[in-house]
Amino acid sequence: MQGWDSVIDAYVAYMKAIGRPKTTIDLRKFQILYLAKSINLTPAAITHDDLIGWFSVHDWKPETRRSYRSGVRGFFAWACKHGHIAADPAVEIPQVKIPKAAARPAPDPVYQEARTVASARTALMLRLAAEGGLRRAEVAQVHTQDVRYTPKGAQLLVHGKGSRERVIPISDSLAAQIVAGAGGHTPGGGDKGWLFPSSRGGHVSPAYVGTLCSDALPGIWTVHKLRHRFASKAYRGTRNLRAVQELLGHANVAITERYTAVDDDEMRAAMMAAVA
Numbered sequence: 623m624q625g626w627d628s629v630i631d632a633y634v635a636y637m638k639a640i641g642r643p644k645t646t647i648d649l650r651k652f653q654i655l656y657l658a659k660s661i662n663l664t665p666a667a668i669t670h671d672d673l674i675g676w677f678s679v680h681d682w683k684p685e686t687r688r689s690y691r692s693g694v695r696g697f698f699a700w701a702c703k704h705g706h707i708a709a710d711p712a713v714e715i716p717q718v719k720i721p722k723a724a725a726r727p728a729p730d731p732v733y734q735e736a737r738t739v740a741s742a743r744t745a746l747m748l749r750l751a752a753e754g755g756l757r758r759a760e761v762a763q764v765h766t767q768d769v770r771y772t773p774k775g776a777q778l779l780v781h782g783k784g785s786r787e788r789v790i791p792i793s794d795s796l797a798a799q800i801v802a803g804a805g806g807h808t809p810g811g812g813d814k815g816w817l818f819p820s821s822r823g824g825h826v827s828p829a830y831v832g833t834l835c836s837d838a839l840p841g842i843w844t845v846h847k848l849r850h851r852f853a854s855k856a857y858r859g860t861r862n863l864r865a866v867q868e869l870l871g872h873a874n875v876a877i878t879e880r881y882t883a884v885d886d887d888e889m890r891a892a893m894m895a896a897v898a
Contacts, residue, residue: 625664629706630654633697636704643785653693665701670711677715688718725881727851728752728843740838742807743818746799747835751845754792755852755870756780758835758845759828764817766803782871790869853881 630651637647661668661676673694682690698712733752737745750756750764760780768779770789776797780788792800804811804819816825835845849870856866867878 625666626655626658629665629701630658632704632706633700636700646784649689650693650696653690654697657694665698666707668698668711670714673711673715684718684720688720691715691718725850725854726842726847727854728839728847730851732840732843733848733851735840736835736838736843740834744834744838746807747818747831747845748838748848749796749799751835751848752851753796754778754780754790755849755856757783757828757849757871758831759783760871761831761845762818762825762828764800765825766801766814766817769797769800771797780871786871788868788871850881853878857882 633654634647634651637650642650657676658665661672663672677687677690680687680690695712695715698707698710701707702710733748737748740748747761750761751758756764760782763781764778768781769792770777770779774791776792776794777789778792778797778800780790782788799806800817801813803813803815804817805813811819818826818831820826820830832845835848836843839845839847853866853870856869857863860866863875863878863882866882867875870878870881872878872881
């Protein structure tokens with residue numbers, strides 16, 4: 623990879639200097655390394671057509687394609703600005719449109735049945751996703767010290783994507799289960815530390831949370847669909863999309879819109895109002 627190593631190292635140092643999360647740095651480094659290995663050219667020799675050809679041979683999902691576009695554009699914009707290349711070949715790479723998918727919130731009977739058949743540990747994971755809107759990685763990182771109490775009720779500090787934290791209100795019963803620690807769902811687990819500790823130290827992995835929850839949920843339903851459930855019920859109860867966005871930890875309200883389902887009764891009522 624002639625001409626790439628020193629530039630990539632400098633870009634990684636730049637991302638660290640401006641405070642990018644480690645997860646973001648690792649992802650961008652992986653993406654640029656993959657580009658470097660795929661195109662047998664130095665950074666300065668790559669053209670716009672080279673990049674278009676490279677993107678065209680990959681059968682990526684829209685979300686993956688958009689992530690690579692962001693990574694490649696960010697790298698070449700930085701390289702051009704700091705004199706590593708004369709011109710930016712990525713500046714006109716077309717935007718990636720994400721097809722609007724209908725929200726698929728897990729139905730209440732599915733959620734309640736899953737809690738009934740699951741172990742106490744998995745049932746608590748399900749609660750955090752369905753009643754707190756947590757991602758599986760956020761469920762994995764819950765700590766007993768993350769619960770806070772205010773005059774208005776209990777709160778939970780959530781460790782979100784990209785090292786972004788948010789504080790969400792939770793019910794007193796859910797707060798009590800968290801404060802009880804791992805021992806509250808697993809005998810001998812202790813009452814302090816990670817809520818879901820790993821036998822290898824630290825907390826369990828997000829993938830493990832997903833596996834346990836999927837095993838408890840029937841058919842197509844996943845822990846992510848429980849997050850859709852939370853979003854849809856939260857929006858239906860308040861009609862405040864911005865509030866739901868903050869609860870879910872979304873950077874863009876357009877993403878939140880994809881999580882909130884409109885049920886048949888609401889659509890029928892809208893239709894009848896138009897007919898009347």
